[in-house]
Amino acid sequence: MSNYYENNMLPGVRRIVTGHNAEGKAIFIHDETFKSDPVGRSGKVGFKALYETEKVPANNDDPFHDPMFNDVNDIANKEGTILRIVDYAPTSKDDKPYVHRTESVDYGIVMSGEITCVLDSGEEKIIHAGDVVIQRGTSHGWINHGEEWCRIIFTSIATHPARIGDKVLGREGYLPEHVATKGHKPPK
Numbered sequence: 001m002s003n004y005y006e007n008n009m010l011p012g013v014r015r016i017v018t019g020h021n022a023e024g025k026a027i028f029i030h031d032e033t034f035k036s037d038p039v040g041r042s043g044k045v046g047f048k049a050l051y052e053t054e055k056v057p058a059n060n061d062d063p064f065h066d067p068m069f070n071d072v073n074d075i076a077n078k079e080g081t082i083l084r085i086v087d088y089a090p091t092s093k094d095d096k097p098y099v100h101r102t103e104s105v106d107y108g109i110v111m112s113g114e115i116t117c118v119l120d121s122g123e124e125k126i127i128h129a130g131d132v133v134i135q136r137g138t139s140h141g142w143i144n145h146g147e148e149w150c151r152i153i154f155t156s157i158a159t160h161p162a163r164i165g166d167k168v169l170g171r172e173g174y175l176p177e178h179v180a181t182k183g184h185k186p187p188k
Contacts, residue, residue: 015031015051017066039179090147091144101173102171103162104156
């Protein structure tokens with residue numbers, strides 16, 4: 001997967017975190033730039049979790065402990081939120097999307113490039129830079145048939161599994177260990 005780092009020409013993402021000083025005034029706590037890391041076996045997709053909350057509502061108390069020093073072990077967590085970038089390499093027309101479902105509502109904002117969203121019904125839409133996709137626990141996949149890398153910023157918010165009548169539509173199509181990402185190293 002060393003080719004992933006050589007081939008991904010997208011810039012890093014600057015993450016700026018605010019908090020409070022002892023007097024309750026707003027301050028900047030962290031200012032770091034991160035690149036995505038490859039996940040899965042294809043070497044064509046990279047994740048980088050930028051922030052995670054363990055529950056909603058989240059805890060904004062200080063002193064601040066950066067949750068991203070910990071590993072992120074799933075696409076969505078059970079009770080909170082995850083903010084991440086996902087980078088997709090261009091693929092061939094023969095490649096198939098990695099179809100999956102999470103127990104979350106996901107807000108996806110395409111920042112650069114374009115990508116095709118494929119639903120398990122067979123429907124497809126090409127999503128362009130500036131477009132927003134809201135995934136509501138649906139079985140879907142992403143495939144980049146463009147010529148450039150595509151970057152999407154996702155916010156995943158925990159939900160109960162989707163239900164259609166008596167049918168429960170829970171998480172499917174992936175193993176958490178295939179999408180787990182390592183935590184950031186604390187700044188020096």
